[in-house]
Amino acid sequence: MATSAKRSTVYFDPSIHKALKMKSIETSKSISDLVNEAVKAALAEDAEDTAAFEERADEPLISFSEMLKKLKKDGRI
Numbered sequence: 001m002a003t004s005a006k007r008s009t010v011y012f013d014p015s016i017h018k019a020l021k022m023k024s025i026e027t028s029k030s031i032s033d034l035v036n037e038a039v040k041a042a043l044a045e046d047a048e049d050t051a052a053f054e055e056r057a058d059e060p061l062i063s064f065s066e067m068l069k070k071l072k073k074d075g076r077i
Contacts, residue, residue, distance in 0.1 A: 010035070
């Protein structure tokens with residue numbers, strides 16, 4: 001782990017902690033490394049979602065009922 005890492009206390013459900021310990025042993029990675037990787041992946045996914053929303057920001061909005069009507073008309077439902 002990088003030397004500039006910040007320390008934080010995280011409380012896990014006991015079953016999640018057990019799974020993390022087991023994965024840590026199997027992968028020869030620390031629990032901190034596993035958690036950091038998972039958080040980085042989640043943040044990357046959030047960034048992708050945000051970019052997708054921004055790309056579609058100018059699209060017209062339609063209501064849920066309008067969307068259902070369109071799907072029925074197109075034979076999709």
